[in-house]
Amino acid sequence: MIQVVPLIGISCCFRTIDVANIGQVRHHTVYEMYADYVRDVLGAAPVLIPALYEAADTAALAVLTSRLDGLLLTGSPSNVCLRPDDQADHGFAEVEGFVGSADLKRDWTTLPLLRQALQDELPVLGICRGMQEMNVLHGGSMVHELHLQQGRMDHRSDKTVPYWDRYGPAHRAIPQPGSWIANQLKQSDFEPDPDLSDLQINSLHTQAVDLPGNGIEVELRAEDGTIEAIRIENAKSFAYGVQWHIEWHHDCSPLNVLISNAFRAASQTRAHRLQGLAS
Template sequence: MSNSNSGTIHPSAQPSARKPVVLMTMGTQERKGHDYQVMTHKYITPLVEFGGCVPVLVPTCCGTDELETYLAMADGVYLTGAGSNIDPALYGQENQTPGKAQDKNRDTFDIALVQMALARGLPIFGICRGMQEINVALGGDIYQTVYAEPGFNDHRENPQDPVEQQYAPAHGVTITAGTWLERALGTQHIRVNSLHGQGLRTLGQGLEAVAVAEDGLVEAIHGPSLSPFLFAVQWHPEWQAASNPDSIALFKAFGDACRTRASQSHADRQALCA
């Protein structure tokens, strides 16, 4: 009979691997005279359900002094969409949309976050505004009014439509053959929703376009030379992700990259303690 006090742990009793921790930065929203830091539920759910990650919501209203503290606990960074535009001064332009809300605290925080996360080799996934932040952080710029640019379609939603109609598939996207995105989705053609007035113009250093809309506007970017996983899209895969196999594939891929990073970090800590 084996001795229950021998100190031997059965493999099934070993502690399970820690889920990867992913930073999600919040944005400013004013409600009845009070400033809030907010994050929409729809962005959180697929990260948890399909990415298998633990989200940590990070305020952007207190400056960047604690960025290293946040990054020290992180296995990935997830930059979501928002109702505000990036301050055009950050990419050398005058503001062409003065009636549109801005969130300069988030701009300052997220641009620094992208740069510092890449220096650490962390996986990054961006959606809509998040994709634009990545581009600006790496020296790129933006079309402030895509709908007014010759040759481009109007990619904005109708604010009068019900939300289900606003987020319905709106146009086709062509994925570049031979890219990571084609391998991840198993196709070169998908249909996506479209809820943005701005879009990428000049790509930031190290970024490559891996998907374009029917009018040629960049819809997805990849930065394989900058990080094991640096990927962003202009559409909203988080919307009803459970019913969209393409969305599920993207969140699973990001979650896998974060798990790989977490495993590497654990192995590095063990090596230091050996």
Template structure:
């Protein structure tokens, strides 16, 4: 069969601070195509152009990417402040109901950074606007200077639950990851299982309790060097396997019983 399709949730973007565009990092597409072995399809995350039902029909799985805009705090019952940064309400209007629909249907998704936070908010959780301002927490933001290699360098460990989903998948209770985020989970949603944390206690890995499909999501950026990184590769491979299984199940032709 043809490779299954992974919809990559894009972000609103202005080219030269003037020309509106929908954007998605090339490394997301590369990880989906070369490691997950699926067709990457950039989604304009705006309800004016697409609906959740249409996306679920034309895509086999979804990658909820990172991005500079944050989930609007009104989505989790708080008022916006300067610390909450920029927003993309159009993406909120697509990504949050899409997460809820996929959780119930079993259609696979993989959340990354903002996507990790979207999963929590979609199911009723809340976020901190700025992790580095909290007592005892580290600065998880991307280094302001340096090459891409330096910005995406491994900076802290993530510890997983003994015998948990991530421990079993990655074969280790501790891994090293990059860190390029300002916000983080404050209160996990009722069905969100925090399966990995940074040394300062920041949630870094989750899945949805009782969900019938692939719901793994991480706060770091595994799309960076995904083909070679020993943590990123199994995550994207497992995601691709789940997407292929979904695609096969939805394309299966029922066997007709004969008399």
């Protein structure tokens, strides 16, 4: 098979940043690790998607998904502020009593974009906030301040350590019986330690999935029961979400390798199919 380089779209956030000698300037932003992950781990070409497409602009979103081979929904300090609402304009409404920082321009881009991507059978990987967007789109609920919930660990990062150290292993992830990842681990002949110490993941989030949405399968949980990975059951291509930052220390866990390999393979398959249709 001829080697092709898939095009993978990366969702951007919308932020106002202080620029020297200018002042506050609005930017579409993405952390460099996401682009590096797409290029170096997935072997694909990263395409940044600015947070400017409103839900009504379905034609532009359809063009995007028709030309991409994969979609990476990135993490962010902001929480998902919109929820599906058939009675609201464009099918989404803002959360009442919202807690945390919001990024409405991103919400109005990623939620309709994800809906279009799934319709067009585009492979999807959601990371941190990206996983939460997958759950929200399917009607799932969220916990905004997980650390305040009784019986839950503090899943926020340790701000007293250097930036790069915050992405080190923080706690275990437990595969759920019958899940896709449990089957992948079994087929790979990987034998987890009895205490699952080799299935460690990082943890840098305040918001988390509360109740899974329709068609959302829980794949992994933390020791305190927090949902750490989900899969869209009826998706016609790879559609997986992880709460941790898989783009960091990629080779440190078999979870990272198996999930990344599956996303890469699905994106390459689509790239070959689209290239064949275009030739």
